[in-house]
Amino acid sequence: MNTIDGALAEADRAWRAYGVGSADRAALADDLRLDLQAAVADGGDPTQLLGGDIAGFARRLADEAGVRRVCGDYRRLLGTALIGAALGGLLGYAILTALYPMLVRIVDLPRSFEVPIQLALAVYYGVPAGVVVVGAVTAVRLRLRDLPRIRRTAWMMSLLMPAAGILITPITMAFAWSTGYSTAPEVIATEVAMVLATLAGATVLARRLSIRDRQEPSDTTLNTTEIKPA
């Protein structure tokens, strides 16, 4: 029985990587388990039966069962999000550069008025960060129109990326503080990598959540019907 479980676990990983939804995976696995149990009762060995290439078998089975596949296409997603974020970063910097002197000229604050430092930081860094997120989400939404459920992915990104940014900012600041706010290239590179990795994680998570199956198996798959002997 453990061998069956092991084979099914490997098949499940292959189905997951192949973009088969959870409901379809469960249906395929239930069917396969029944058949393997019958084979084992007749003296078969599941590993031998399925051969060395269980992943290949699982993909073939998914194809033959006609299940719907939704591919994550994470490489394209991350590349597009990165391009959008970079363009957004440039735009955000440009906005800030143009906006800051304009605001200084328009809003003539008296010398006695002190802007809270938190507010100043939030505006100074928040505006470019917001534009970075908007850039990444817009790029994904527009450039990856061919991917299924991309609208939902973009929506999830718009929620998760700011949350990831809020999460990683104090961590990065703490790291910077621990290095005495060093401007050494390797320290700066580490800080940038920390932020990018977190945003990439948020993007991947957004995609995973958006393509997660809604527990409805494919229409075409595995309807068990009554036997009508020929």
Added chain:
Amino acid sequence: MIAADNEPTDDSDRQTQLLRGVLDMCLLALLAREPAHGYELVRRMEDAGFGAISYGTIYPLLTRMRRLGLVADEQQASPTGPPRKVYALTGPGRSHLDAWQKQWDRFADTVAGILTPPDHNPTRSCP
């Protein structure tokens, strides 16, 4: 030019290609005789003389035929073990089998007609 060393592999490839074209028909024919579970079909194919056909080939094909409504399955209690998922031919499966069998007969006749040498081999006579 095919080297003589490659002949066993070539035979095996040809056998695989031939089998690929008829495997679904053979499975339907076996199920028409008697319903069976997946592993049982593997053994029946072997007994029929096809040699070792892997379960990994037959099971996905059965799944496709089930999706197409050519076979149906049900769980049957087994006195010796867990319940068995047994496949049987459906009405559409029977119709398909009949049609495929006729097609196969025509095809095999045509091939045989080409492969079989004529009864009287005319010899060229010298003038």
